[in-house]
Amino acid sequence: MNSFASRTLGLSALVALSAFVAVVQPQLWPLVVLGIGAEIGALYWSDRRWSISLAPLVVSLGYAHGGVSTALAFEVGLLAWGLAVAGASGMGRVGLPEIARSLLTSAVALAGGWVVVAAVSPTSLSGTAVSWVIGAVAASSALWFWFGARVPGGSWGSLLAAGGLMTIFAFGLGTVAPIWCLALLGPIVAGAWAVREWRRQREEDQAILRGLILLVQQAHPYTGAHLERVAALAESTGRNLGLNAKRAQRLRAAAILHDLGKVAIDEQILEKPSRLTDDEFAEIKRHSELGAKILEKSGLYPEIAPWILAHHERPDGRGYPFGLHGDAIPLESRIIACVDAFDAMVGVSSVGGRRSYREPVDPEGAIQEVLRCAGTQFDTEVVEAFRKAVGQEVMA
Amino acid sequence: MTELLLVAGCAGITVFCLWVAVSARKRRPLMLGRAARAVGVAMSLRGGLVGPSNDEFGQIADRIGARLGWSEAQRVRLANTIQVRQIGFAAIPYQHLRQPHLHRVRERAPEIGADLLERLPIWSQFSDELRPTRRSEVGQLIALLEEFFYRMESAPAMDVLRQIQSQTDDRYDLAMREAAVGVLQESYGNRVARPKVALVD
Numbered sequence A: 001m002n003s004f005a006s007r008t009l010g011l012s013a014l015v016a017l018s019a020f021v022a023v024v025q026p027q028l029w030p031l032v033v034l035g036i037g038a039e040i041g042a043l044y045w046s047d048r049r050w051s052i053s054l055a056p057l058v059v060s061l062g063y064a065h066g067g068v069s070t071a072l073a074f075e076v077g078l079l080a081w082g083l084a085v086a087g088a089s090g091m092g093r094v095g096l097p098e099i100a101r102s103l104l105t106s107a108v109a110l111a112g113g114w115v116v117v118a119a120v121s122p123t124s125l126s127g128t129a130v131s132w133v134i135g136a137v138a139a140s141s142a143l144w145f146w147f148g149a150r151v152p153g154g155s156w157g158s159l160l161a162a163g164g165l166m167t168i169f170a171f172g173l174g175t176v177a178p179i180w181c182l183a184l185l186g187p188i189v190a191g192a193w194a195v196r197e198w199r200r201q202r203e204e205d206q207a208i209l210r211g212l213i214l215l216v217q218q219a220h221p222y223t224g225a226h227l228e229r230v231a232a233l234a235e236s237t238g239r240n241l242g243l244n245a246k247r248a249q250r251l252r253a254a255a256i257l258h259d260l261g262k263v264a265i266d267e268q269i270l271e272k273p274s275r276l277t278d279d280e281f282a283e284i285k286r287h288s289e290l291g292a293k294i295l296e297k298s299g300l301y302p303e304i305a306p307w308i309l310a311h312h313e314r315p316d317g318r319g320y321p322f323g324l325h326g327d328a329i330p331l332e333s334r335i336i337a338c339v340d341a342f343d344a345m346v347g348v349s350s351v352g353g354r355r356s357y358r359e360p361v362d363p364e365g366a367i368q369e370v371l372r373c374a375g376t377q378f379d380t381e382v383v384e385a386f387r388k389a390v391g392q393e394v395m396a
Numbered sequence B: 001m002t003e004l005l006l007v008a009g010c011a012g013i014t015v016f017c018l019w020v021a022v023s024a025r026k027r028r029p030l031m032l033g034r035a036a037r038a039v040g041v042a043m044s045l046r047g048g049l050v051g052p053s054n055d056e057f058g059q060i061a062d063r064i065g066a067r068l069g070w071s072e073a074q075r076v077r078l079a080n081t082i083q084v085r086q087i088g089f090a091a092i093p094y095q096h097l098r099q100p101h102l103h104r105v106r107e108r109a110p111e112i113g114a115d116l117l118e119r120l121p122i123w124s125q126f127s128d129e130l131r132p133t134r135r136s137e138v139g140q141l142i143a144l145l146e147e148f149f150y151r152m153e154s155a156p157a158m159d160v161l162r163q164i165q166s167q168t169d170d171r172y173d174l175a176m177r178e179a180a181v182g183v184l185q186e187s188y189g190n191r192v193a194r195p196k197v198a199l200v201d
Ligand SMILES: [Fe+2]
Pocket: A258, A259, A287, A288, A311, A312, A340
């Protein structure tokens, strides 16, 4: 559907809705304003997911104040406005999947909310549960925010949760005059803006990492490809070791950047087919310090610089640059070391940048080799988590 | 009472959301600046021997920008462009960068760098600054400074400045040339010839 058609459809639906409200429930105009404002805020400042999770709120308010027919009218009006604004703003279209999802979540949330309230306290179906209001808005947006964005399939679950919570407090709001519902515009519009800024920031963080990978890729194609492969495996190994999402995210960035220092090493040495001299080997060893230095001096992710510095340390103390032992090596470095070695054994890049001093090993053989070195070259616990992660990767 | 709580709760959440949005907005240019610096540090480590450090280059450029009355935004753009200007080194063989007699190769860095920057959404805005035909004043000022520092390796600073001043083509904007020459004279006027130094340690 093109933008003109969706705008026309949206506007005519809006006219129909306004007429309906004016005739049947004239006192509900604040809810119309709320629904329209929420939808515009969501579509201009945020994304469709946010706008869909608002639908249950407005629909439940409509139900609380005016019954089933009003709730239905709101639903239709909201969707029409979604179409109109999406078309007009060129932000993409709201298609059938979104409409179906919105209807379904609204219905399920409404039913669920009613059952919960009726079961917990039948008398408070119209009670003043205002403390729920604050908790529910905060909790539901937080749920949507964190859960929906991070867990696969989480957007469905969090939409339902958000809708359900909103429905519950809609019963509380049902006891105040509709005009007070306009206060909800604040959190909705500001929340939409916050989501947009937060997402942009995340996208830019990704873009920065991509830029630095490209830098390495230009200087040394093998290393560039290697960095991208290592990141995912390091992150899942970290998750298996119980790192929380934030730390795993940082670990991922560290894994992506772990060989950044190679950008300042002569690629003729990195790719030398014959045996390296001691001097040449010493030169290659500098890459962990160089990588850490780039981050420290620039102030970009200074917290991961120490992990990069130590990514060639070994628990038995025979690593470099400092020969640290066991737990003196940061956990993140131990994880990167393990995944790094595995990838170095199996890694063949399509750009012809095969790691020079060895023939590639098949993944099974490489895993066996990593297991054999558990306790000396690699941390035993890390190796265990790593093996699980490789298994999960194969399953995926 | 209910109404009051409702409004207070909503106001609280609104303030929190605004805080999240504003701090994300403030953080973004900060991160971009740091990322540009990371490129600058990495490339000077790779590039080896050359004139002034990025910091010195940036400080001089900023003083000229200030003298020209450039806006804050333009000076930030200048600083970031200076940091990423050598990104082309990444695609030039390490040995070629390190040998002074291969200076020709090094001169291709801006062109290669502009192509690289074009591929990166966060830095593509700086790409044109590295192209002689498309650059704005920011790119012009950087080119002028590059020329000055390169020539100063083999001639006294005052001679180089006089030459730059007497250029008759429109390579550099006239007002900018005046401002740049002024600032460079104050800082390097008594410099005989700048010895090449190994960079960043
Ligand atoms: Fe490494």
